Amino acid sequence: xxxxxxxxxxxxxxxxxxxxxxxxxxxxxxxxxxxxxxxxxxxxxxxxxxxxxxxxxxxxxxxxxxxxxxxxxxxxxxxxxxxxxxxxxxxxxxxxxxxxxxxxxxxxxxxxxxxxxxxxxxxxxxxxxxxxxxxxxxxxxxxxxxxxx
Numbered sequence: 001x002x003x004x005x006x007x008x009x010x011x012x013x014x015x016x017x018x019x020x021x022x023x024x025x026x027x028x029x030x031x032x033x034x035x036x037x038x039x040x041x042x043x044x045x046x047x048x049x050x051x052x053x054x055x056x057x058x059x060x061x062x063x064x065x066x067x068x069x070x071x072x073x074x075x076x077x078x079x080x081x082x083x084x085x086x087x088x089x090x091x092x093x094x095x096x097x098x099x100x101x102x103x104x105x106x107x108x109x110x111x112x113x114x115x116x117x118x119x120x121x122x123x124x125x126x127x128x129x130x131x132x133x134x135x136x137x138x139x140x141x142x143x144x145x146x147x148x149x
Contacts, residue, residue: 014089016128017097017121024130025082025103033064041122045132081106084117095123096131105146113140 087101120132
């Protein structure tokens with residue numbers, strides 16, 4: 001697997017991947033979707049389980065514009081905060097990794113929805129990026145705007 005990569009390099013890679021996931025959440029919560037899209041490789045894949053798969057940044061962008069439209073004027077408008085936990089990262093080689101973590105989302109109604117991110121990461125030009133993100137929503141609270149469709 002990574003026998004030829006020293007422990008410090010593995011630790012740095014894991015920190016950079018955790019930072020990638022944190023930036024995805026922070027930028028998305030703030031509505032900075034151009035910054036979110038910059039975290040994906042050009043031909044990335046995003047799947048929200050039970051919905052069509054989105055391939056490429058332009059298609060992935062529709063996920064975020066749809067979420068923005070969904071919140072506009074909604075009772076839950078005001079803020080959205082994503083939290084991740086139990087982030088497990090498997091480094092496959094110097095440029096490829098997989099990860100899994102739980103997420104929980106808070107809105108003005110409280111705990112809104114929760115689930116899991118299942119990711120594939122790739123290192124390009126010194127940066128870790130999403131090659132694939134699968135979002136599996138496990139459940140949602142009554143009144144969740146995200147569960148409306």
